[in-house]
Amino acid sequence: MQPTVTAALTRALFEEWAARGYAAISLERVAKTAGVGKAALYRRWSSKLAMVSECSEQLGIELATIPDTGTLEGDVRKLLGGLRRLLRHPIVSRILPDLHAEMPRNPELAQAIRGRLQTERRRRAATIVERGIARGELDERVDPELVNDILGGVIYWRMIVTGGQADSRYLDRLTRFVVAGIREQVSRE
Amino acid sequence: MQPTVTAALTRALFEEWAARGYAAISLERVAKTAGVGKAALYRRWSSKLAMVSECSEQLGIELATIPDTGTLEGDVRKLLGGLRRLLRHPIVSRILPDLHAEMPRNPELAQAIRGRLQTERRRRAATIVERGIARGELDERVDPELVNDILGGVIYWRMIVTGGQADSRYLDRLTRFVVAGIREQVSRE
DNA sequence: ACCGGACGAAACGCAAGCGTTCCGACGCTC
DNA sequence: GAGCGTCGGAACGCTTGCGTTTCGTCCGGT
Known part of the structure; x- marks a missing residue:
């Protein structure tokens, strides 16, 4: 071999x-x-x-851990930047939606993917939230699941589904949006 | 015939x-x-x-216009509820990701879809933002494009990509999240 | 120098599905 | 009741691609 x-x-x-x-x-x-x-x-x-x-199974390995920038906003911005880099990759950007379309039809494939990519992604969102809580920036009742959906969903939608681009200005605005949302999520409950 | x-x-x-x-x-x-x-x-x-x-081309026709609920939060919640109903449809939920995966490979298909579905979606997000501005709830510099991405992206990601469910509680939290984000987006610029 | 395993290339039988064509049956119109 | 168009069904030739098999070759270990 x-x-x-x-x-x-x-x-x-x-x-x-x-x-x-x-x-x-x-x-x-x-x-x-x-x-x-x-x-x-x-x-x-x-x-x-x-x-x-x-x-x-080799697809999601390169996702590095998020460096601690010292602020929630910095962490979020860093994570979004990493996602943008990944979604810009010409191979990845074509394979990912194909994978998502195929998963409901192919349980074996779905299991392999969900077990790898998505667990890893969830862990990273949880890390950011935990840091925010530890710093006192966030209430401890913040739902990491929702934060994960927002961090992944918006930029995926933007770059993959609509085919739009995400320049630095867009990422900055999105970052502010997300941070504001995370804080507000709990403060009114 | x-x-x-x-x-x-x-x-x-x-x-x-x-x-x-x-x-x-x-x-x-x-x-x-x-x-x-x-x-x-x-x-x-x-x-x-x-x-x-x-x-x-028959796919996106049923998207009704958003009723004016009187508040930004009400409008957003209503829109998300409608999206959830659409994405729960067993046929739609399977076809949509397949369509998105196929579009980059099929320019003719992409044109037909982008011309119909996405224009319609953008228009609805713009309507909500305009109402918010008219009511004085929103600054006029709010970017409807970003709002559109967030309204569509998060729930699409949640229900289609991760295969998770979106119960009423989830939609309520997401609504608060989005509304807070929209407001914050401009207030600091 | 020899020997075995992995190599590239080619052909195999088989199945699926394209787009086309022909057939006999049915229903509507005049 | 005669004629025409559409119907469902079946077969056509053709292409693609699966998974297998058989070659002759090349390279590394003993």
Whole structure:
């Protein structure tokens, strides 16, 4: 098993996925793109689902932990900046919506993804909220789940769904929006 | 051209779309589901793309205008409630993410969708903001675009991407969050 | 120098689905 | 009641892609 061949196949899979969409992935084209025979592919994975499931797990790994900037607003801005960088990636930006569309139809895939990407994301939102509480910036009743939805949802919607861009000015406004919302969420309850 | 046949084909297309995903739509199955010969289908649409493009335009029509509740908070809550009802629809909730994944790969489809759904959505967000300004609840510098992203993005993310549910309590908190954010957005600029 | 495993390439049988064509049946209009 | 258009159903040739198999080759270990 040559590792270079495995790497070439994995990279080719993501290219094919981004270009054609999940359902239209052809392992024939993947092998050809990788400059590899089909036999080498089937020696590693038994089917399309097996290959996709295993390779998908590499998607969310690069998400670094959020550095502590000292303020809630700084942390939020930093997180949004990281998300923007991720969603700008030409491969990721095409694969993510495809993945989300496929998950309800493919329980095995859904389990692999939810177990990895989303747990990680939730953890990061929780970290930010906890820091805010520890600093005294936030009431302890703030719901990390809602904060997580807002941090992820708005920028995902903006960049992926509507195809709009998110410049620094946009991120700044969004940051202020989110911070104000987090504070207000509890102060009136 | 029997209208009942056209209706049966259209309905069958959406069922097939929701069940299999855009790329895996089979017009053979669509015709069979509709209880119709393939000839009847191809007498109406020249290809899969033609059928999907035309039928897609029926998706966003039902979006009613937002009733004026008298307060910004009431309007926002009403809009979110309507979105929740839409996103709970079993067919819509499956087709929408599939559509968003397919749009970057299919310019013709993208144009049809962006021209209909998104323009309509933007208009509704703008209406709410304008009412808020007219009532004196909002500063006139509020950016309707950002408001639109937040209204649509968070609940879409919550219900479609993460597969979570949005109960009334969640919508109430989200409403407070959004209203607070809208106000704060400008007051500090 | 030899031997075995992984390699690229090509062909296999099979299934699905495209868009087309032909058929006989049914219903409406004149 | 004769004629025309649409209907459902079936088959057509064609392409794509699956997963398998068979080659001959190349490279690394002993």
